[in-house]
Amino acid sequence: MNSQFKKGIIEMCVMAVVSRKDMYGFAVIEEIAKEIDVNENTIYPILRRLTAQGVFDTYMEPTGIGAPRKYYRITDLGRNKTREYADEWSKFLTGVFRLLGGNEA
Amino acid sequence: MKQQYLDEIRTLLGRYVITAAEMEDIIGDYDRMYEDGLARGMNDEQVVAFLGKPEKVVRELGDSYERKPGKGSKNGKLIAITPFLAVIAYFLIGFVGGAWHPGWLVFLAIPVVAILLDGSERGILRKLTALSPFIAVVAFIVLGEFGFWHPAWLVFLLIPMVGALSDRSWKGKVFALTLALAAGGYLYCGYALDAWGYGAFCFGLPILFGAATGAIDFVCDVRGWKKLPVSERRFALSMLLVVILAIAAFVLLGVLYSLWHVAWLTFLAIPMYAIVMKAGRKNRLVALSPFLATIAFFLLGFFVPGAFAYAWIAFLLIPITAILKNA
Numbered sequence: 001m002n003s004q005f006k007k008g009i010i011e012m013c014v015m016a017v018v019s020r021k022d023m024y025g026f027a028v029i030e031e032i033a034k035e036i037d038v039n040e041n042t043i044y045p046i047l048r049r050l051t052a053q054g055v056f057d058t059y060m061e062p063t064g065i066g067a068p069r070k071y072y073r074i075t076d077l078g079r080n081k082t083r084e085y086a087d088e089w090s091k092f093l094t095g096v097f098r099l100l101g102g103n104e105a
Numbered sequence: 106m107k108q109q110y111l112d113e114i115r116t117l118l119g120r121y122v123i124t125a126a127e128m129e130d131i132i133g134d135y136d137r138m139y140e141d142g143l144a145r146g147m148n149d150e151q152v153v154a155f156l157g158k159p160e161k162v163v164r165e166l167g168d169s170y171e172r173k174p175g176k177g178s179k180n181g182k183l184i185a186i187t188p189f190l191a192v193i194a195y196f197l198i199g200f201v202g203g204a205w206h207p208g209w210l211v212f213l214a215i216p217v218v219a220i221l222l223d224g225s226e227r228g229i230l231r232k233l234t235a236l237s238p239f240i241a242v243v244a245f246i247v248l249g250e251f252g253f254w255h256p257a258w259l260v261f262l263l264i265p266m267v268g269a270l271s272d273r274s275w276k277g278k279v280f281a282l283t284l285a286l287a288a289g290g291y292l293y294c295g296y297a298l299d300a301w302g303y304g305a306f307c308f309g310l311p312i313l314f315g316a317a318t319g320a321i322d323f324v325c326d327v328r329g330w331k332k333l334p335v336s337e338r339r340f341a342l343s344m345l346l347v348v349i350l351a352i353a354a355f356v357l358l359g360v361l362y363s364l365w366h367v368a369w370l371t372f373l374a375i376p377m378y379a380i381v382m383k384a385g386r387k388n389r390l391v392a393l394s395p396f397l398a399t400i401a402f403f404l405l406g407f408f409v410p411g412a413f414a415y416a417w418i419a420f421l422l423i424p425i426t427a428i429l430k431n432a
Contacts, residue, residue, distance in 0.1 A: 025134055026141035029155070041157020044134065045165040052169070067137055 007046070010038055012089060014046050015074070015082040018056060024069040047072055055081055106149040107139050108272075113159035116231075121163075121170035131166065148333070180222035187218045207246050209417065212424075213239050230271040237267040246417065254406060256295060258369070259288045276318045283311040302359050305369075340382055347378045367407050370400055394426040 010032065017023065017031050029043045050056050055078035060068040074082070111132050118128055135156065142152035156162065191211050198208035220235045241260045248257035262284050269281040287307040294304025333341070351371045358368035373396045380392045401419035409416075 024137070024141070026138045026145075029138075033155075039157065039161070040155050041161045042165050044138070044156070044162070045168065048131070048134075048166070049169055067133075067140065069137055069141075070134060 006038075007042060009089075010036075010042060011046050011050070012082075012085045014043060014050065015055060015078060015085065018072050019074045019079060019082045022059075022071045022073045024061075024071050028072065050078070054078070107136070107143075107152075110139065110149075110153060110159060111135055114162060117159055117163035118166065118170075121167055121172055123170050135162075148337075184219045184222055187215050191215055207250060207417070210243055210246060213243065230267070234267050234271050237264045242420075256292060256301075258403075259291070262288055280311060280315055280318070283314045287311050302363070305355075305359070343382070344375075344379065348375055351375055367403055370403055373400060391426050394423045398422045 013032050013036070014028060017028055023031070025044055025047060028047060029040050032038055032043060033040055047056070051058060051072065054075055056072040057075055058070050058072055061071050062068045114135055115128065115132055118131065138156055139152055142155055143149075147155065157165075191214050194211045194214075195208055198211065199205040202208070217236060217239050220232060241263045244260040244263075245257050248254075248260070266281045266284045269277040269284070271277070272280075287310050290307030290310070291301075291304040294307065295301040298304075351374045354371040354374075355368045358364040358371065377393060377396050380389060380396075398419045398421075401422070402416045405416035405419065
């Protein structure tokens, strides 16, 4: 699969995962790697880029042991974008399935 | 391992236009994620595989930053012409001054200039750490030329000393101090008491301090040990065996044959064994070449009369191996 295309999908997955609940970096990577075959090293840069774009904001949470963790939280802008992407993705998949002659998503 | 991983990311990120605050933020994030991985029961290799190797991480992160322009390319040109300047200087020193040896030392200018001008290495201590092997070699050869081959080899302790000093914690700094004290004690025992052999026990101080503080990592974690794959356990046990054999050989050669001055070479077996077992087939010989060159140099120098004058040729093995590997 084209790597840019895959990156775009992973970006959408990162947004979807964080939109469900606030998460720290390692947990986001874990969550995504559990479901799809992905280069883990791509996820943190995506988290960082999306934070810079205002899709996420961050806050620190004490852990009880060791250094506090940085949590990522979806913003209103991020929530809107996630919805937009999900709609676009759904339409795209429907079209692809039609073209392939298989079941619709 | 974690510190090395973070340092590599920091060094590679240094090639991009990035603020100090952003750099610290990224390093802090990777520090936490690394700790999270360890807390999940992963070992260092598994954490690195999970988070990505530093080169890959920085390549991904680098998409958001510009590479440093200007100075790098100018420095690059300077680095590129250094080998030619070294060759010219070498022939001038050889033909005009007749000092082919130690004139060959000018070739060390090639890596030294590269380290000095490489913008990715920030901070005096970091540069000094990278330069320390070359400083040690030059000091060793110069002192050797004055007849002090032994105990001039002590200058090689500069390498771990500077490395330990660049550690931010107090442990690293005290570890460097214990190395200096050990070298001082060894020299005192040798020169003042004529007891070089017993003087070697001074090096127990940095080893004990390192073991006690974790500067030298002796891991005794039974639960962690059980989680290790069988191959890793075998490797750890074989490393332990090599260490014991090296110490035994050192003591035997010293006590039975009074060969303390060359017996220390047996300790080179420890890193060499680790390289043989862990380095990829492609890089194995290049990684081994400094050790093989050092062994050849000392064995020739000590056992063939007058051979120190040409034994240095053994060190040419290092660039030759590297050139052949990259050809």
